[in-house]
Amino acid sequence: MTWVEVNAAPELIHTPPLRLKQKSADRTALNTDMYCLLKCSPLILAVAVCHGWLFGDFVGKQKELDEISLWPLPQKFQSSAVAFKLSPGSFQIVHAKQSSAGPSCSILVNAFRRYFEYMFGDLKKHEKSRKKVYDSDLAELQVWITSADPECDGYPSLQADESYELSVDEPSAVLKAANVWGALRGLETFSQLVYRDDYGANNINKTDISDFPRFAHRGILLDSSRHFLPLKVILANLEAMAMNKFNVFHWHIVDDPSFPYMSRTFPDLSQKRKGAYHPFTHVYTPSDVKMVIEFARMRGIRVIPEFDTPGHTQSWGNGIKNLLTPCYSGSSPSGTFGPVNPILNSSYDFMTQFFKEISTVFPDAYIHLGGDEVDFSCWKSNPDIKKFMVQQGFGTDYSKLESFYIQRLLDIVAATKKGYMVWQEVFDNGVKLKADTQIHVWKERPQYQDEMAKVTAAGFNALLSTPWYLNRISYGQDWVNIYKADPQNFTGTDAQKKLVIGGEACLWGEYVDATNLTPRLWPRASAVAERLWSDKSVTDVGNAYKRLVQHRCRMVKRGIPAEPLFVGHCRQEYMGL
């Protein structure tokens, strides 16, 4: 991996490419940024080394530094130059004797296999070859679940304890965690510590780590409505999420363009023409959804579905008659439809049945109810709606009508015992919300810092996405700005800061599908991953660049087409197309 550094840095320092220079101002700024970033890297390193906690015994030992490719960076980390060898033929991941989990714990057993593959997958052919025992062999990793209930059959939750302690020493490494969720995170970290020396042998340094996430909610939003995402793509991205310690898959499963969720209660939603793009090839069957949830559970990832109403519902109208508001052109219906019709009881009857299904299909304690970007023009055109506005005394304030709808919807969902997440408009419009409601901040204006302050001042949990709309692309290393955003960077009390439960990287679907989604998301989302997991003080872009270059190559090696940060190479390039 040192190749990357040796070759990438001189390119930048000696020959800043003029081809880039002649473009717009912000690009120049970015380049200057990177130019300095690498040119000053000895300086940055010097500073980093001063963080004793960060590189521990590495002071003055530049070589070992190269081998460190942890991402996201653990909270506490100490490592020494003493290295142990791992033999793919004999190394084992085992349940510690004292562990409350054993071979019947499917989450762990699957994870052991997965991480063994990640570490030694390409070496399996040597498994039977003559075994050379080194003086200093690391024979096994013991995984020790300490709490009485390891939660082997449970689902991860907002409250899940993801902390773990990892000690790598002769003859065994020990990974200690309260339950499987922390163990999963620790296994990922352990696998990241293993590196190949010049002879291709697997090494791991003597290391002590104690780690926990800074934020409890670390999510990725994928949008399967604007483009249908084949199951394979969703599963691969769940894999990548686990490699980055993300723990929430926010599944923006339906929206205006298509309704791929196959409902048992209302099959017409996806089966009627123009509900889904295609009723058989472009839908998620109940078993698909189950598979996504289980695949995610195995990786400690919650699946939170979003069924956005009353706007963003054009595709719902194809399968459910009278659900959407008929728009009028003058005194007669125009044939087009607007948001969910908020003045009909049938709309609420439908929502009651529909969310009853959703609440049983998706085990997570939360459902995302959307509530964003409601266009009032259709409501305004409809005479029945106008009459209703007068009856209710709403005047001409249609946000009151929106609140009226949302209020009833929230009551419906609350009755299913689920908590809910909503986009910030619902809060902005003053809808009465349950105390455990999570407000998802996404708008650029007003500034998200002000919105975060407002939401938390009102006592609600807040989630940040504004700086992390990864569907927006630009030329150059945009991960740097993504990395620099901090969800707690607003004016507020400590109590307010504690109400920030995390954030989500959003990849809206207008311009991505199976052909380009994965490389567009990774490693840019990795920048968000570290912001949400690591300590607030971990902000050194130069250090992050070096680790992220290696982390992206690791993802590539594991089969994820994560795109390059800049000029360079991976030992093993992507094998797909």
Place this chain on the structure above:
Amino acid sequence: PFVLQLDEISLWPLPQKFQSSAVAFKLSPGSFQIVHAKQSSAGPSCSILVNAFRRYFEYMFGDLKKHEKSRKKVYDSDLAELQVWITSFCSLCVDELSVDEPSAVLKAANVWGALRGLETFSQLVYRDDYGANNINKTDISDFPRFAHRGILLDSSRHFLPLKVILANLEAMAMNKFNVFHWHIVDDPSFPYMSRTFPDLSQKGAYHPFTHVYTPSDVKMVIEFARMRGIRVIPEFDTPGHTQSWGNGQLNLLTPCYSGSSPSGTFGPVNPILNSSYDFMTQFFKEISTVFPDAYIHLGGDEVDFSCWKSNPDIKKFMVQQGFGTDYSKLESFYIQRLLDIVAATKKGYMVWQEVFDNGVKLKDDTVVEVWIGNKMEEELQNVTGAGFTTILSAPWYLDYISYGQDWQRYYKVEPLNFPGTDAQKKLVIGGEACLWGEYVDATNLTPRLWPRASAVAERLWSDKSVTDVGNAYKRLVQHRCRMVKRGIPAEPLFVGHCRQEYMGL
């Protein structure tokens, strides 16, 4: 006339002359054949055609092969075969395709036209609601607007596995591109394995075994491209952009000085040593035999003078030659000698525009590539005014990305939109879409290039009047789904879906 069948028509790039009727014929995968016409001068021994027949049969019916043996239903109006007729004597060089009962006929002067016509034929085939293959009665006569329609890929900033290059050659053929401009080496790495100077890649590639193009790799790329009517023009850019050359070739690069002593870093090729020219002579002798195309791209862009300025020997040489402090004269001195070296190998050359701008004396058949966006029209005017042929890439740097449908910007470019005489306009022989490698490798190159490069493809092939963005959008949406169906991960233009989504990752 084609507006009528707009839904079914997904031709890309749009042919020059096109007539189609609502009469549809059925094609049965079990019986349909692509054959050499009786009068054709080509036969089964023509490997380019035989391979192309197979390829296009796969494209059209590949997913239906399982039905090959199934009961055959003959429709009233069956299209039984496509006859490919190579006429060999070409007066107008217009390729003609006529689809009618019982046979379609594709007439072309040679295999190159036949390849383009086969692509067009395959694009005419569509599935009806019952999944049956249909083709409408059609007459097409087609030819490219520009002769040089290229894609530049950069295998130095990131190594591109062979598989990626081959897949993009496939995609190029689907878009009627005919030049692969292979920017094979540059500052960061030297993946080209030279027989004469093996140290160049052994010491200059990212890895001497896994990140190189062996002689047989290069041969395979050239042959794979030839089969698709694509020229491979390698670029060996000097005297700048050569950091990686220095690892394997001692004394080739100029030692930079810090004050009165060498700083340990190196600049462009050292233009004052005879050994540099000896090296270039041998090197380009090899290149001229390895790459069959009549042209080599010699680069010549972005030469940084600071290192030359720091070097006392260079300074002395400047005085001796009477160059004063004008280092572009030194650059021209180098380029001039290099051009003579390459001319001696009987190759023509392409250069980036700086070489022309600096007043280097050029052979008449030199192709000047205009890449600087600023004052592009003026540059085209100057280059063609001086009588040189030129290709345009300035508006088509596809490595620059932005949010939204940037393909429209590429599509709207008109290469001949500069002040000049008709004779000058004729000197514009085409253009290239460039995908520089800073931010792309095997993980994201293909979806980043396609279908954005398709916009360039139509601009360079179709008639000047084909500029309707709305119509282009409709066709391009279908064209990109066709590429996806054929295994190319071409990214979406906007919200929507393909019948068959991409199966890879």
